[in-house]
Amino acid sequence: MVARLSYDVADRERMVAERPKSPMRTDFERDRARVLHSSALRRLGEKTQVLGPSTDDFVRTRLTHSLEVAQVGRELGKELGADPDVVDAACLSHDLGHPPFGHNGERTLDALASDIGGFEGNAQTLRIVARLEPKVLTESGRPAGLNLTRATLDAICKYPWRRGQGPDEQRSMRKYSCYEDDAEVFEWMRRGAEPGRRCLEAQIMDLSDDIAYSVHDVEDAVATMKFDPADLRDDARVAQIIESTIDWYGHAVARADLEDAVERIARMDGWIDSFTGSYADLARLKNLTSHLIGRFCTATVRTTREAFGDEPLGRYLADLVVPTQTRSEIQVLKGMAVHYVMSPRETEPVYYQQRTLLADLVDALVERGADALEPLFAAQWRRCESEDDRLRVVVDQVASLTDSSASAWHARLCGMLSSQM
Numbered sequence: 001m002v003a004r005l006s007y008d009v010a011d012r013e014r015m016v017a018e019r020p021k022s023p024m025r026t027d028f029e030r031d032r033a034r035v036l037h038s039s040a041l042r043r044l045g046e047k048t049q050v051l052g053p054s055t056d057d058f059v060r061t062r063l064t065h066s067l068e069v070a071q072v073g074r075e076l077g078k079e080l081g082a083d084p085d086v087v088d089a090a091c092l093s094h095d096l097g098h099p100p101f102g103h104n105g106e107r108t109l110d111a112l113a114s115d116i117g118g119f120e121g122n123a124q125t126l127r128i129v130a131r132l133e134p135k136v137l138t139e140s141g142r143p144a145g146l147n148l149t150r151a152t153l154d155a156i157c158k159y160p161w162r163r164g165q166g167p168d169e170q171r172s173m174r175k176y177s178c179y180e181d182d183a184e185v186f187e188w189m190r191r192g193a194e195p196g197r198r199c200l201e202a203q204i205m206d207l208s209d210d211i212a213y214s215v216h217d218v219e220d221a222v223a224t225m226k227f228d229p230a231d232l233r234d235d236a237r238v239a240q241i242i243e244s245t246i247d248w249y250g251h252a253v254a255r256a257d258l259e260d261a262v263e264r265i266a267r268m269d270g271w272i273d274s275f276t277g278s279y280a281d282l283a284r285l286k287n288l289t290s291h292l293i294g295r296f297c298t299a300t301v302r303t304t305r306e307a308f309g310d311e312p313l314g315r316y317l318a319d320l321v322v323p324t325q326t327r328s329e330i331q332v333l334k335g336m337a338v339h340y341v342m343s344p345r346e347t348e349p350v351y352y353q354q355r356t357l358l359a360d361l362v363d364a365l366v367e368r369g370a371d372a373l374e375p376l377f378a379a380q381w382r383r384c385e386s387e388d389d390r391l392r393v394v395v396d397q398v399a400s401l402t403d404s405s406a407s408a409w410h411a412r413l414c415g416m417l418s419s420q421m
Contacts, residue, residue: 003081005312007314012027012150031149032088035146041093043401070088073091074087081312083314093129101406117163127179130146150191154190154201199315201315225277253328262332299322299326373397
């Protein structure tokens, strides 16, 4: 068994001091339990992953995806000596900030919030665990969210900088983990950390997300008959997959590396050449996903250990070392999901309808004010001193909704406004 890293007092500190309820539980076990029991996590069960929750009984939601990410991350963390509860809590939390309708909804809210600092799912996640999720109050009565430890909060931050302040200024305008008005908790969390550098636990969370996303979205595409695995034997089909991967993700991985990755995947033991939906085929498909996950995790643990030795690793003692071939294989699997599922849906009328629905709903809530909001958000609205602050409250409210509740709110509020005009 790999020894576990010893985290210091600062790693276990909470922004609001608390007495432990039981000496039998570690601070990080309490963090994981708080995330697991949060309403924000439960709502992920009705939020879009790639296909909407009502599309098919088989497909994954944000909740099932988060559980799978946590399983992958926990095992990786354990193998490297990081505290598995820190990694588990970070993985369970990583999608809490996603709004209704997945990335389509995220882009819509970002446009609507462009004048108040934008909207970013990762920044919204920090806002939820540090402020919006009801659990702890400060002595002055201000919300402190789940009041997680410094190590767990830091592990949640995929992009540890404020908007426009990352290593790549242009990219960090789109990808960041902190809004300006959450800067206080962000600065507390990052105390002593090198600017822009992610802790090892956050790197594990990010890779686990990529692994689960790439492998399981391809599994869903095969199981729902959108992707015929025999296509990997067809040069023309493979070329289309590569083009879709590059169009969607850019040139982060070279074309030649993507082509080699497809060839390795198609040759590997366990790859299936056909799928009919039979019991035997479903079993082979499930074994394939297990094989791919094990392949990626084993390679990453091996190369990280080769670089940093056999001691327990965590926080800022090491960086995750992911082999180039592993990165390429994960990327091309993500490209398969893009080509067969995500890209074709971009032009579907439902995407425009979702964007219109969210825009209408934000307008309706701004118009109606506190009386139309849930009590938690209504109280925040009444404390606001500016229109910008009130818009942020409305965006927080809408982001908290599920796909189905956003549709229900729209039918109720926007239909009501139309009848009054």
